Amino acid sequence: MENQLLSSDVIAKRIDELAKQIKTDYQGQPLVLVGVLKGAFVLLADLSRSLWHHGFADIDIDFVGITSYGTDTESSKNPHIYLDLTTNIENRHVLIIEDIIDTGYSLDALIRILRVRQPASLKTLVLLSKKSRREVTVPVDYIGFEIDGWLEGYGLDVHRHRPDIVALSNA
Numbered sequence: 001m002e003n004q005l006l007s008s009d010v011i012a013k014r015i016d017e018l019a020k021q022i023k024t025d026y027q028g029q030p031l032v033l034v035g036v037l038k039g040a041f042v043l044l045a046d047l048s049r050s051l052w053h054h055g056f057a058d059i060d061i062d063f064v065g066i067t068s069y070g071t072d073t074e075s076s077k078n079p080h081i082y083l084d085l086t087t088n089i090e091n092r093h094v095l096i097i098e099d100i101i102d103t104g105y106s107l108d109a110l111i112r113i114l115r116v117r118q119p120a121s122l123k124t125l126v127l128l129s130k131k132s133r134r135e136v137t138v139p140v141d142y143i144g145f146e147i148d149g150w151l152e153g154y155g156l157d158v159h160r161h162r163p164d165i166v167a168l169s170n171a
């Protein structure tokens with residue numbers, strides 16, 4: 001069974017608000033957006049174009065691949081990078097773009113890895129946050145929605161290409 005949590009209109013409106021906030025916060029300083037594959041590919045496409053609409057043009061885009069789950073829906077406490085950036089982020093302002101934060105292990109691992117490369121600043125944006133499931137404390141600078149349940153759509157498994165976000169249940 002599925003239950004629509006966020007329509008594509010609601011998502012688009014929130015992304016527009018976040019883009020506006022980011023534009024204000026960075027004040028035109030060049031920014032590298034790092035999308036976490038695979039889930040963030042839709043979010044990054046929409047957010048980056050929304051930033052353009054708000055007049056934020058000086059942006060580079062790169063991706064990093066990180067595995068967080070095995071065969072089931074339990075989180076791995078040892079996420080690892082399977083695809084690295086091609087951009088040198090030393091002395092650059094970097095904003096990590098992640099679809100969802102659950103336990104926090106993935107984002108925590110990624111922050112540790114990127115921090116070593118000495119970016120000028122390192123911030124994080126997640127579209128969805130499951131606060132009640134957090135096991136490690138991770139600083140998240142921009143949050144789209146606080147939410148619960150097992151979700152799909154808008155980049156998230158299993159139907160990554162569906163435009164809205166639904167919660168799945170067996171009930």
Ligand code: IMP
Nearest residue numbers: 068075101102103104105106150151156
């Ligand atoms: P964490 O390491 O437990 O915070 O897991 C974060 C990663 O797990 C996300 O980047 C997603 O890829 C995946 N994930 C967490 N919750 C969901 C969900 O409800 N649907 C689909 N993927 C999820």
Ligand code: MG
Nearest residue numbers: 036039099100
């Ligand atoms: Mg992800």
